[in-house]
Amino acid sequence: MGLKRLLLKPFSGYPGGYKKMRRGFQGFDSTPPFKVPDDPKDRRSRIPPTGFREYWYPALPAKDVKKNKPQVLRMLGTDVVFFKDKQGEIQALLDWCPHRAVYLSMGRCYFEGFLTCPYHGATFDGDGNCVAFLTEGPDSKMVGAPGMKARKFPTVTLKGMVFVWMGDGEPVAPEEDIPPEMFEGHNICRPSFCMFDCNWVLVLENTMDAHNAFMVHRNALRILGSRVGGRPRTPLGYRVNLVNNKNVHYRPGSGKSSTERYYYDENGKIPYQMYYPGVDGVWPLHRWRLAWTWFFEWKARRKGQDPSMRRAAAADTPDVNEWNGTKLPGMSRTGGNNRYFRSTRWPVPVEENLTRMVYLNVERYESQPGFLRRLVSGATWPYRNWELNFNFRNQDYDAEKYTQYAMPEYLSSTDSVVVAMRRLFVEHARDVQRRRAREEELPEALDETEAERMVREGDARVAEASESFDVDRLEDELLRRV
Ligand code: FES
Numbered sequence: 001m002g003l004k005r006l007l008l009k010p011f012s013g014y015p016g017g018y019k020k021m022r023r024g025f026q027g028f029d030s031t032p033p034f035k036v037p038d039d040p041k042d043r044r045s046r047i048p049p050t051g052f053r054e055y056w057y058p059a060l061p062a063k064d065v066k067k068n069k070p071q072v073l074r075m076l077g078t079d080v081v082f083f084k085d086k087q088g089e090i091q092a093l094l095d096w097c098p099h100r101a102v103y104l105s106m107g108r109c110y111f112e113g114f115l116t117c118p119y120h121g122a123t124f125d126g127d128g129n130c131v132a133f134l135t136e137g138p139d140s141k142m143v144g145a146p147g148m149k150a151r152k153f154p155t156v157t158l159k160g161m162v163f164v165w166m167g168d169g170e171p172v173a174p175e176e177d178i179p180p181e182m183f184e185g186h187n188i189c190r191p192s193f194c195m196f197d198c199n200w201v202l203v204l205e206n207t208m209d210a211h212n213a214f215m216v217h218r219n220a221l222r223i224l225g226s227r228v229g230g231r232p233r234t235p236l237g238y239r240v241n242l243v244n245n246k247n248v249h250y251r252p253g254s255g256k257s258s259t260e261r262y263y264y265d266e267n268g269k270i271p272y273q274m275y276y277p278g279v280d281g282v283w284p285l286h287r288w289r290l291a292w293t294w295f296f297e298w299k300a301r302r303k304g305q306d307p308s309m310r311r312a313a314a315a316d317t318p319d320v321n322e323w324n325g326t327k328l329p330g331m332s333r334t335g336g337n338n339r340y341f342r343s344t345r346w347p348v349p350v351e352e353n354l355t356r357m358v359y360l361n362v363e364r365y366e367s368q369p370g371f372l373r374r375l376v377s378g379a380t381w382p383y384r385n386w387e388l389n390f391n392f393r394n395q396d397y398d399a400e401k402y403t404q405y406a407m408p409e410y411l412s413s414t415d416s417v418v419v420a421m422r423r424l425f426v427e428h429a430r431d432v433q434r435r436r437a438r439e440e441e442l443p444e445a446l447d448e449t450e451a452e453r454m455v456r457e458g459d460a461r462v463a464e465a466s467e468s469f470d471v472d473r474l475e476d477e478l479l480r481r482v
């Protein structure tokens, strides 16, 4: 005990006083355990804590699976082991030896293309068949025994990334679940990863929540890049659309522009600081960020003039398809169909309280990019990756981590996208559709909730607020954003 503490003891009681363990054993750094609400009428109660299984998910870069050593990943609560088969293709098996249940991932590939269990030497091919049982000799009856088949998960490798079908049912074509740019000829995918110590759905709901930008992201480089803070401050939610029951997208003709019009002043500018009478103050508190905003604005304007970077006039409207917005089983995507760069943020559930963030960052090329192009994009990638995926996207981490999902909520129309997303998930996920097709008993369909009613009514207000503005000027203003 330090001297100061010793002297203070008579005043404060035990060292640390009430501040010690003020949040019980949980502490301030640890994630509250994930729990969905008990109320069966709350759509959140129907979200599976370890994710929807009947989908393809991104796993790991193919180059990390070496010839003689398997790799393991926990995905959706299931341990999956990856190794290379005879053809050099990456295969995935359940990380469980059918003999006496040891982890196969602790074994090795002594024979090229086969994985050997570290306990008694059961050796498996890419389909999970036992092809040798080393400790029983060549005559072992374990070879080829149906009970000795390891469970296989179908895989596909695209642009250097391995994807796995996690479902129990028949896999769908990978094109249905994996972003289209992963199939296009000359594109370069630069994946990046990090771990979030919280549930996957908290991550996804946060991604859909554009209104946190002026709070959480006010110091992010890309938000400093515009006077409007990159995202709206309005009491109006985005109007949203379900596309083919697979995806939630901002509704054509509304999106950011119409909701943002709400606070435009006479000069056609959104004021940087706004006055809040309830606290007799402005937010943001200071204007010092504007000291460099001019620079980023200038940069963004230049970028807007470069035709290769400029979005097509109609990018926000007619080409709404199921690959823009948030798509099942849980990816959210930036950029439009006509963009040179698209990034998919894909939270892959590991456990209830742990998520592997996979960013599929894809540069799109119509023909093989030249050496110089590759050199420049390769050399600038570490900065671009940091700026988007870490400087900006990681700022939400604390909010995601400390969301107490089982608690009641009081939503606003600015939560419209989150509300729509929940509905998409619990009603249209493939897991649910397949159960429906098998005529399994499903929980009763829910009526429109209070939050959903608010979203619907908020929609009408958005439409109304959109009427009185000069759309062309506004589009121009928005184009100058980063
Ligand atoms: S447990 Fe794998 S071979 Fe015995």
Ligand SMILES: [Fe+2]
Pocket: 206, 209, 212, 213, 216, 217, 396
């Ligand atoms: Fe955010």
